[in-house]
Amino acid sequence: MSKITGSQAIVKCLHEEGIDTIFGFPGGAVIDLYDELLDSDIKHVLVRHEQGAVHAADGYARATGKVGVALLTSGPGATNGVTAIATAYMDSIPIVVFTGQVPRVLIGNDAFQEVDIVGITRPCTKHNYLVSDPKELVSTIREAFYLAASGRPGPVLIDLPKDVVASMMSFPEKKPIKMQTYQPTMEPHPGQIAKACKSCLKAKRPVLYIGGGVILSNANKELTELAEKLNTPVTMTLMGLGGFPGTNPLSLGMLGMHGSYASNMAVAKSDLLIAVGARFDDRVTGRLDAFAPHAEIIHVDIDPTSISKNVDVDIPIVADCKHALRAMNSWFDDSKQFDAETTRDKHQPWVNQVQEWNEKHPLTYREEGDIIKPQYVIEVLNRLTKGDAIITTEVGQNQMWAAQFYKFNKPRRLLTSGGLGTMGYGLPAAIGAKLAFPEATVIDVAGDGSIQMNIQELATARQYGAKVKVAILNNNYLGMVRQWQELFYNKRYSATIMEVTPDFVELARAYGAVGLRAKTKDEVEPVIKEALATDNLVIMDFAISREEGVFPMVPAGKATTEMLLV
Amino acid sequence: MKHTLSVLLQNKPGALSRVTGLFSGRGFNIESLCVAETLDPKVSCMTLVTRGDNSIVEQITKQLHKLIDVIKVTDITEGEFVEREMVLIRVKAEANTRAEVLRIIDIFRGKVVDVSPTTYTVEITGPESKVKAVIDILRPIGIKEIIRTGTIAMARAPKK
Ligand SMILES: Cc1ncc(C[n+]2csc(CCOP(=O)(O)OP(=O)(O)O)c2C)c(N)n1
Ligand SMILES: [Mg+2]
Numbered sequence: 001m002s003k004i005t006g007s008q009a010i011v012k013c014l015h016e017e018g019i020d021t022i023f024g025f026p027g028g029a030v031i032d033l034y035d036e037l038l039d040s041d042i043k044h045v046l047v048r049h050e051q052g053a054v055h056a057a058d059g060y061a062r063a064t065g066k067v068g069v070a071l072l073t074s075g076p077g078a079t080n081g082v083t084a085i086a087t088a089y090m091d092s093i094p095i096v097v098f099t100g101q102v103p104r105v106l107i108g109n110d111a112f113q114e115v116d117i118v119g120i121t122r123p124c125t126k127h128n129y130l131v132s133d134p135k136e137l138v139s140t141i142r143e144a145f146y147l148a149a150s151g152r153p154g155p156v157l158i159d160l161p162k163d164v165v166a167s168m169m170s171f172p173e174k175k176p177i178k179m180q181t182y183q184p185t186m187e188p189h190p191g192q193i194a195k196a197c198k199s200c201l202k203a204k205r206p207v208l209y210i211g212g213g214v215i216l217s218n219a220n221k222e223l224t225e226l227a228e229k230l231n232t233p234v235t236m237t238l239m240g241l242g243g244f245p246g247t248n249p250l251s252l253g254m255l256g257m258h259g260s261y262a263s264n265m266a267v268a269k270s271d272l273l274i275a276v277g278a279r280f281d282d283r284v285t286g287r288l289d290a291f292a293p294h295a296e297i298i299h300v301d302i303d304p305t306s307i308s309k310n311v312d313v314d315i316p317i318v319a320d321c322k323h324a325l326r327a328m329n330s331w332f333d334d335s336k337q338f339d340a341e342t343t344r345d346k347h348q349p350w351v352n353q354v355q356e357w358n359e360k361h362p363l364t365y366r367e368e369g370d371i372i373k374p375q376y377v378i379e380v381l382n383r384l385t386k387g388d389a390i391i392t393t394e395v396g397q398n399q400m401w402a403a404q405f406y407k408f409n410k411p412r413r414l415l416t417s418g419g420l421g422t423m424g425y426g427l428p429a430a431i432g433a434k435l436a437f438p439e440a441t442v443i444d445v446a447g448d449g450s451i452q453m454n455i456q457e458l459a460t461a462r463q464y465g466a467k468v469k470v471a472i473l474n475n476n477y478l479g480m481v482r483q484w485q486e487l488f489y490n491k492r493y494s495a496t497i498m499e500v501t502p503d504f505v506e507l508a509r510a511y512g513a514v515g516l517r518a519k520t521k522d523e524v525e526p527v528i529k530e531a532l533a534t535d536n537l538v539i540m541d542f543a544i545s546r547e548e549g550v551f552p553m554v555p556a557g558k559a560t561t562e563m564l565l566v
Numbered sequence: 567m568k569h570t571l572s573v574l575l576q577n578k579p580g581a582l583s584r585v586t587g588l589f590s591g592r593g594f595n596i597e598s599l600c601v602a603e604t605l606d607p608k609v610s611c612m613t614l615v616t617r618g619d620n621s622i623v624e625q626i627t628k629q630l631h632k633l634i635d636v637i638k639v640t641d642i643t644e645g646e647f648v649e650r651e652m653v654l655i656r657v658k659a660e661a662n663t664r665a666e667v668l669r670i671i672d673i674f675r676g677k678v679v680d681v682s683p684t685t686y687t688v689e690i691t692g693p694e695s696k697v698k699a700v701i702d703i704l705r706p707i708g709i710k711e712i713i714r715t716g717t718i719a720m721a722r723a724p725k726k
Contacts, residue, residue: 118580119580119583122580122583122584122587123587123588123591126634127634130579130580132579147634179634180637181576181634181635181636181637182634303632304628304631304632305625305628305629305632308621308624308625309625312621
């Protein structure tokens with residue numbers, strides 16, 4: 001068999017995996033691979049900071065469901081990527097990150113731009129590799145893609161010593177991957193499914209509590225079928241938004257710290273909680289002993305470590321969400337015990353009760369004359385994009401307002417850093433999504449603080465024609481931290497006032513983008529309309545009511561029924 | 567409660583630090599840890615002693631299993647098992663105590679493996695409880711140094 005270089009082998013592997021776009025930043029350790037990329041048809045997107053490359057790959061992955069790929073050089077290139085790798089890890093996003101490494105003979109010598117990136121990223125990757133033998137390069141890459149995308153997805157890092165990439169090697173044919181030590185359970189146990197379904201029939205006050213797993217496993221159709229079959233209200237985590245249509249009458253929106261009143265009440269009063277692809281995060285449960293205290297709990301998750309980690313589960317189902325939901329749906333379809341009408345009628349009083357809660361305390365805000373309310377901005381965005389844009393967010397109040405007031409009807413429309421809460425995620429993620437779907441409207445809902453963390457990626461967006469729209473909800477504060485200081489620290493605003501902020505309209509111009517500003521409520525709609533109509537990268541700067549808070553709010557460590565309301 | 571876990575894992579660089587990193591990162595404790603190659607040189611066996619209530623040990627077991635390099639995790643405390651630990655103890659052995667040290671070592675079926683004018687170095691093997699007992703008895707005589715291997719353990723073979 002003829003031999004090829006490591007660089008050629010890597011490009012061939014990318015082709016094999018159907019990768020046409022990668023995000024990266026070059027350096028000495030990966031210069032061979034970059035040389036090879038020039039001759040390949042793989043589109044390389046040159047970011048302005050390695051964190052941006054990995055977030056963009058992550059945004060690409062979240063929007064498409066495919067594996068995102070980033071390429072970084074050794075040392076500082078690799079460490080710059082770590083925050084973004086941890087971001088993908090916390091949200092179980094399938095990406096493969098290639099990092100350059102010094103030649104094998106220099107490893108361990110404190111060589112120039114050497115860092116033990118495999119050691120550094122061990123706790124924030126699903127798995128990682130240092131390729132120490134050229135013979136293992138191809139099989140390692142194939143395994144990495146398989147690991148990233150299968151089971152509970154996640155980031156996988158491959159560290160590539162420069163001399164390994166420069167070596168000559170054969171390119172063996174691809175065989176189906178089988179790993180002795182890794183066999184995710186896809187199919188649910190039929191006995192557990194039957195048990196769960198019987199509990200559903202017994203329940204009077206069931207709630208479906210769904211998380212990112214529903215989106216990752218593309219189970220939204222099966223989930224919607226189940227919810228409607230059982231006439232059961234659905235509440236979603238931040239990561240689960242879009243897993244069930246936000247405008248469906250059974251949708252309660254988000255639960256938890258900034259969840260809707262109806263969501264948190266429904267969970268608290270439920271007698272059956274059906275958790276699907278969610279992990280009982282502390283931002284969701286609040287004080288643990290007061291979370292769903294009367295409920296029997298069914299938990300579907302592909303990752304056994306998620307089950308009974310925080311909350312004792314009565315009926316665990318280890319499986320891929322899609323498979324498990326499909327099995328539940330067919331159990332009901334085949335069962336003589338189930339009658340759609342009877343079940344609908346049986347749950348209707350509960351559905352009415354939940355809707356009553358929603359009417360009593362809907363997600364809302366106080367109008368204040370001319371002043372721009374951030375929630376209003378999101379409402380207008382929602383209306384003008386018909387709820388069908390891809391929304392990325394930064395982190396903080398902007399993120400929560402987007403989650404509360406944009407009505408996500410489809411999965412993969414909200415790309416947000418849920419688990420790690422990484423400021424600076426939204427812009428590069430939007431670029432990744434836009435390059436995957438050039439026709440889609442992609443909007444980064446941003447804060448004035450967060451946007452400055454990866455603002456340099458505006459240049460990347462311009463260079464590749466990623467015409468994303470950035471909507472800055474500008475309160476001149478690190479607003480979410482300020483809100484905590486207001487509520488729990490006697491309004492002592494330590495280090496949350498942004499005394500100097502760039503003029504974002506001028507800044508947009510500096511990057512060759514279009515800058516628009518709205519200072520009053522009337523200006524909001526025209527600005528958004530113009531932004532959507534403009535065939536360019538746009539920054540919208542909304543001067544919002546500065547001390548607006550995100551409500552409802554469950555103070556950290558309190559029961560989720562102890563909500564501070566508007 | 568004390569649990570002894572037997573973990574089979576790929577004999578690869580970094581595999582051990584994945585395990586120890588998991589314990590430190592998640593705040594699980596490790597009381598002792600022994601690891602060496604099995605009959606198959608590509609596989610290592612690790613005996614790990616930890617403490618925690620059942621839900622913690624269940625979480626530890628699941629988390630270990632989730633590591634890609636881990637092949638199998640068994641909580642051998644759940645069944646019948648044999649455990650052994652070895653300890654080397656350098657104990658003061660001067661004219662007036664030499665005979666007594668030897669007598670004690672003999673009772674515990676230990677061996678003297680090194681001798682100096684003022685010390686004996688002895689080797690004792692047994693379950694952790696025995697090792698502790700020897701240490702307690704020798705301590706008043708004067709232990710100068712002590713090295714323990716940590717526990718290794720094996721489930722008992724099925725009787726039928
Ligand atoms: C990288 C990073 N650093 C710090 C934080 C802590 N933090 C959470 S929200 C927030 C304020 C964000 O300010 P801004 O982007 O203006 O959003 P706002 O809350 O005002 O909408 C901070 C500092 C974080 N989440 N991420
Ligand atoms: Mg702000």
